[in-house]
Amino acid sequence: MLNLPYSRPHATLGPVFVCVLKGASMFFHHLTSELMMLQQGFNYEFLRAASYHGTDTTGNVKVGSDEFDFKSLEGRPVIIVEDIVDTGTTLAKLIPIIKERGHPTSVEVCTLLEKRIDHERRRSEIILTKAKYAGFSIPNKFIIGYGLDYNELYRDLKDIWVISKAGIEFEGKL
Numbered sequence: 001m002l003n004l005p006y007s008r009p010h011a012t013l014g015p016v017f018v019c020v021l022k023g024a025s026m027f028f029h030h031l032t033s034e035l036m037m038l039q040q041g042f043n044y045e046f047l048r049a050a051s052y053h054g055t056d057t058t059g060n061v062k063v064g065s066d067e068f069d070f071k072s073l074e075g076r077p078v079i080i081v082e083d084i085v086d087t088g089t090t091l092a093k094l095i096p097i098i099k100e101r102g103h104p105t106s107v108e109v110c111t112l113l114e115k116r117i118d119h120e121r122r123r124s125e126i127i128l129t130k131a132k133y134a135g136f137s138i139p140n141k142f143i144i145g146y147g148l149d150y151n152e153l154y155r156d157l158k159d160i161w162v163i164s165k166a167g168i169e170f171e172g173k174l
Contacts, residue, residue, distance in 0.1 A: 014041035023083035026147035061093035073102030086115035
């Protein structure tokens, strides 16, 4: 249970959920479908970000913000919806961009998965801003499915899996 703040502590305007594409899209759609049932009101935006190649983070986050409407965040609480929080590389890049360009009243993070990793692998600036709302804590394994990918493969799997050596070697070859 994520226990999102829906007794409406966000004044009169509901939050803006920012879905981090592509990985969070499945979780985002399920989350917002459930939130619609509460009839409390919210808006949403989509932002593309990528920091992985294969099973390793590149340490370099590419953010596709050319078409993102930062004005829609102004004066509103923002909840970034992520698929997984592990090293914190993506959030370390996204949170300052959203704060500087969008001027929200607050920025929080909601993630489906939070990886249990040692603090040396996690970026120090993200330890202070880890996900406020996390669905599941998982071991330090590379996972696929339900929107999560390995080099753009396996996003279409209905369930979440730990990728095998055979899955890595496959690389889409038939």
